[in-house]
Amino acid sequence: MTVGDLEPRRLRALLRSQLGLRVGPFVITLQSALPEVQTAIGTLYRDFEVVENAAGAHFVIRADAPNALRRIIRRQAQFTVDGRRPFLPLPGAMAVPMLEAGLNWCIGTGANQFVALHSATLERRGRALLMPAPPGSGKSTLCAALVHRGWRLLSDEFALIDPATGLLAPVPRPVALKEGSIELLKAFAPKAYFGPCLTNNEGQRVAYMQPPPSSVAASQRRCTAGVVVVPKYVAGAESVATAMSPARLVLHLAANSFNYNLHGRAGFERLVAIADAAPAFTLRYSQLEDGVAAVERLATWNPQ
Secondary structure: OEHHHOOHHHHHHHHHHOEEEEEOOEEEEEEOOOHHHHHHHHHHOOOOEEOOOOOOOOEEEEEEOOOHHHHOOOOEEEEEEOOEOOOOOEEHHHHHHHHHHHHHHHHHHHOOOOEEEEEEEEEEOOEEEEEEOOOOOOHHHHHHHHHOOOOEEEEOOEEEEOOOOOOEEOOOOOEEEEOHHHHHHHHHOOOOOEOOOEEOOOOOEEEEEOOOHHHHHOOOOOEEEEEEEEEEEOOOOOOEEEEOOHHHHHHHHHHOEOOHHHHHHHHHHHHHHHHHHOOEEEEEEOOHHHHHHHHHHHHOOOOO
């Protein structure tokens, strides 16, 4: 059963008590009486599996007002995970960005069964495309566009590498697009579903693109790293790709890893294995169509 199979009244009732969801390799429970959160779960997460017995969930999350008064007067939203409050409350209108950022925080700090990288990750023909890059590089914009060119979404935020096998575990979730990227993607993919434009805690406009149902349905199917592209949006620049050496790639992956050091030698060797097996490139671009075309060319590049 998926979220979309639930009657709206039943979904709201579960969220007020506790809703279990399967999100990639994780089971989470979510509690929220906030209408914004309830609407977002009913739309952006409509294809996600409902877990009826979520005992032992990886993350127990509550997204709600810090107290009853803050549901009415100067509305606020508070993120709680496993009984802890890692962030200060935000205005109630920021509840959905708070929830998405909070779940990112949970995975980035708590998913230590994986070697975790900050990277957009997609798959086609059994080979994963990794785009490890810092915020502002355009990786989420490219990721969202590639999803609507036939790529399977693994994540716009994480590459989760199984340290035992080297396989990448998908964790497809709504893709966060900011500022001008929102209108850009709506024009690029007019059939995509977006939630409303909101404001995040940095004062930026943000909208969340619903992950494709096919990507959510395949969220237990892992794959191997095939190519690495490090994007950088530069206004007015021509599209230029440059090969990266394996040594340079290892340093870049380590710089964009949340926890490879926690895995000791095995974590470092996983980064080296990706660098040895996957051709890697930097990509400077300014036009979305040019960036997408360049990534697709690089993804089929064969050194032989």
